[in-house]
Amino acid sequence: MRGTPVRGLIPLVVLLVLWEVLGDPASPYFPPPSTWVDGVSPLVESDRLLPAIGDTSLTFVLGLFIATVLGSLVGTLVGASRPVDRALSPSLEFLRALPAASLVPVAALVLGYTAQMKLVVVVLPAMWPILLTCRSARRSLSPVLLDTPRTLGLSGWDRMTKVLTPALLPAVLLGVRVAAPLALIITLLVEIVTRVNGLGAALGAAQSSFLSAQVYGLLTIAGVLGFVVNWVVTRAETAVSRRMRGTT
Amino acid sequence: MISCDDLSVTLPGANGPVNILSGVHLRVAKGEFVSVLGTSGSGKTTLLRVLGGLQSATGGRITCDGVDIAGPPDGVVTVFQDYAHSLLPWRTVRRNVALGIEKLDKTERDSRVDEALAMVGLSERDGEYPWRLSGGMQQRVQIARALAMRPRVLLMDEPFGALDAMTKASLQDQLQQVAELTGTTVVFVTHDVEEAVYLSDRLVVLSGSPANIGLSLDVPLPRPRDQIATKERADYLELRHEVYAALGHKVGERASG
Amino acid sequence: MISCDDLSVTLPGANGPVNILSGVHLRVAKGEFVSVLGTSGSGKTTLLRVLGGLQSATGGRITCDGVDIAGPPDGVVTVFQDYAHSLLPWRTVRRNVALGIEKLDKTERDSRVDEALAMVGLSERDGEYPWRLSGGMQQRVQIARALAMRPRVLLMDEPFGALDAMTKASLQDQLQQVAELTGTTVVFVTHDVEEAVYLSDRLVVLSGSPANIGLSLDVPLPRPRDQIATKERADYLELRHEVYAALGHKVGERASG
Amino acid sequence: MAERVNVLGAAVFVFGLGLWELLVRTGLLTFTYLPPPSEVAVGLGELLGNGELGTALGHTLFAALTGWAVAGLVGVAAGSVLGLVRPVWTYSMASLEALRALPIVAFVPVAVLLFGFSVQTEIMVAFYAALWPILLNTINGMRTEGRLVETGRVLKLSRAAVLWKIQLPAATATIVVGLRLGLSTSLVLTLVAEMVGNPAGLGFLLVTKGQALQPGQMFAAVFVIGVTGIILNGLVMGAARLAFRGQLASAGEA
């Protein structure tokens, strides 16, 4: 599988063109795409857009990164050991189901209204897909593949870096693909809820001021942000999968 | 050096746990070459996995140099029957062979890899990925990887099973030479009676269900052995005969008589 | 019934495309049993994949009953060399064997599965998952699956490679009997010269790089053959001798002389 | 069935609750917003007593499970097509990737406009949230090992039979992971939709209990949400083990 071809954007473009042509330019709820640029221009003029994109990107990417590290570690651990899996699963399952919005005040009590607080709230749900895909990939690894480095006397570290990590990498990246939009959603949600810096804060403000063209403009920017990260991860995943062809 | 006493192994099965091995006593001396024979499914692979520290026994005691085996002991390397799964598909042949010796400095490592690849006749294919190789080639990569480690003990599970007669003979002799030169202890699972007799100091046959060692036979043929000279010896032919008979096999016996 | 003319196959390699087979001419008549020999990596598996319609040739013409092969033809079943990857891990042994005949009604299907499992000696393990079986057992499940299909043409890639001598002999005879009874055409890749001579009407040897058929030898031993009687015949021993010689192998020749 | 009850996991969970209670009792944690488990238990009793909890839970479960089930059908079907039919993948995957990147929470107000304050809004959100993990995992699971597909061809299975008997079962373990992910995501986003959109269900219950200065009841709702997550996941895994015994056993999940 190669990277996702750009041709695949055709249906989306058709949809947007239809919206532009058939949409009512005066609609307060569904302004056509051509109005979106004007919608966000006040933010550009007041120099608020770029910092907002920066703040959101930072939380999103950093959150996703931490979630990836934690998710693959915990996922590998619970995938490798049934007792650990049984001990941790219900608690993890419980935490996962908690809505981010009700975690915000709790996290804020401990960390204040800071970027770290945003990170904590983002990491928990975002690590879940990575944890689960990693866990199931670890479970279905061939025992012979796992025995090989042991019999060759590789140290624990070498077993992890030279065998386990490459073998689980495709699964981790699949998990990251699923987690990326989730991390973005939660980042925006936390920003909407707290109005702590970022696109979500701008989005929330625009929404409560009924600036729908600005809302769509900001959503598009957020969407592009998510798409770019997705695209990078997908590229990485396809490149890795191709190298792993023997196993897949 | 390797010994197991009253070894038993139970594995999960569709209808509850199954007792695979029971009451197995085996002692392999340093530098000894022991072959393990037995019908398909008798438990040879399981026994080898226990000796290699890859599978824990349900009962009995297994030691290597007097130390209880828990995990693969240093210098004990297993060559797996399932070669397809034991090669890392993301590494080239060369890097697969180097996997166990990457702590060595580059010159030493390279020379060992080159040597091992030459032994198995794959010097030319060192840049290839394993999934582009034929079955027999993959098996040889695995053997090369084990040889590059220069192990004290080699546990080999049907290592030459997927090889044609000529390649097999050549590898048998390479193995024989290496073992003799370095004093390597070898436990060798095979289906090939002639190969077992030709290579071994002793051969054991797993039989029964749960399996244990039904026959143990010394092979006092002089070393070094030779594919032509040894196989023409009367005592070689007699031993072969004896093993076939013990396996209840009327064919090889007569056909070669 | 199966024929290939001037067949050539090129596969991708680390340093660009590699020409594996070139100028292969092979004709297998209906009901004929042809063995394919050759050193490890010579292209036996590749040839079998082309005949089975699993791999398209780069050049030449391949037909089955006069029809160009594009995809596996009806009634042609391949038994793969790497049995570990060819079984569906989520299906029990019984359901793996039934995979190709699920369109049949239940009674017929069950009786065919039972029969096939009995032939390979796995009747007792029919409820087990394949990953709980030993290597040789997995290989036998794959053979049973092919036999249950009652194919016109069987393409077998080292089907008895992981089996001990006794199980192997028993399966050889089962196969022989089935082929004779049903007029099945068999192309059989093996490393075992004695097996090839014992089973075949004709054997061919792949050699060279790119490989083509270097030797083609008729085996005019009378049928039905017998593990004891046939292998005692002078012409059997002579043929065996001849093949070993052609393979450049001095050992088998003398050892059995 | 008895050994399926996860005593160890429950013990760890209860230990966590105990630790929290201890922290509050020793005065290390003193927040009115975040009550100790004992107070949450009282709140839980009150919510159970007046029947609010049952109604809200029923509503949320209905919305989340409906959205999830539809996403399961659509995701597995579309994922199979995308995973198996090259041109469809080529000409639509990038659009899906772009749509997937859109933050659904921000669309809740729009969904409220389209569907009003109705359960449809929540079902839409639950569907959208669950669709992606199921879709991606299905597409990924459809990359069946080449040899298995060849086995199907060799045994002359029809294209449909190869799909049904080989490719889908081979993808099952992966799809089940997608379904589990989809389930928790749809539950969580249904709650978000209830918190900011349709005023019903557990999401609204916890907002309104917060506004009513009843932190015990509010966190009782949060607790119920978490436990619901555990139970739903257990049910999905249990059902999957029953329905796909072999697939899960071979994936080490039995």
Next chain:
Amino acid sequence: SDDGDPRTLRIAHNSNAAALPVQVAMAEGIFAKHDLKVEFTKVENIGTLPGTLGRSFDIALSVPTTVIAAAQQGIPVTQVSGATIDVQDNPTGFVIGSKKSGVTDIKQLAGKTLGVLTETGTTHIATKAWLKQEGVDPASVKIVQVDGPAQADQLAAGRVDAVETVMPFATGILADPNAVNLGDPYLELAPELSAILWIAKQDFAARNADVLKDFRASLDEAEEFITGNDEKARAVLKDYTGLPDAAIKAAKLPTYTTEIRPQDMTVWLAAMREADGFTGDVDLDALVTSAD
């Protein structure tokens, strides 16, 4: 009832005490007496309500800033009744500082963190205007949104230095000895100001003037009832807010009014222009439906 019976009103409001008159009117049969049927929906997030008028609801509780912003974006809503009014001896808005953070006066907010209910909300616009009046640059105050129930903890924990809030949260926050009430930001804009009101879609209001008149009349009667029957009224309040008994007992009810006060809209628009850089042109006349 856009498409059904105009005398059946679908009403949306939140847990605010401002909604007490409609609930009392319902409970006491006052609506029925005026030949009105009503259906209530409690929605905590009333910011989304303007868009739902005419679809899900006929009448909704709202705030002036929302009405102005919505109208400016072409969403045709209009005030159809007053709800509450802040007067000097009965304020409903609060800015509360923390002694620990050194905020005991509005001027000390510069450089501090202020927890607000909604950044775009009425209370915050008023606070910003107030800050400006006091010579503090609102941009120098760091704003975070903190949900009412969480405000007390966040202030006590020092996560915010001051909060801007309403009833009933103010009671709990002020219970902390470190908390200091800095004043009601609404009353800094005008001596009397309405900050909560009832809205409907403009065309609905135009078509159903008589219904709305009955609606207001019902609320007026309900207000009288509240004044005369404190205990009963508080029982209703408890019923729809779910507040604990202590909070119900301690609650100070706001001053109710059904009066539509165009002058208040003018004050709010000015405050938005002044404090929020609001630049749009709004026809304030359309935003109020004349009472007669």
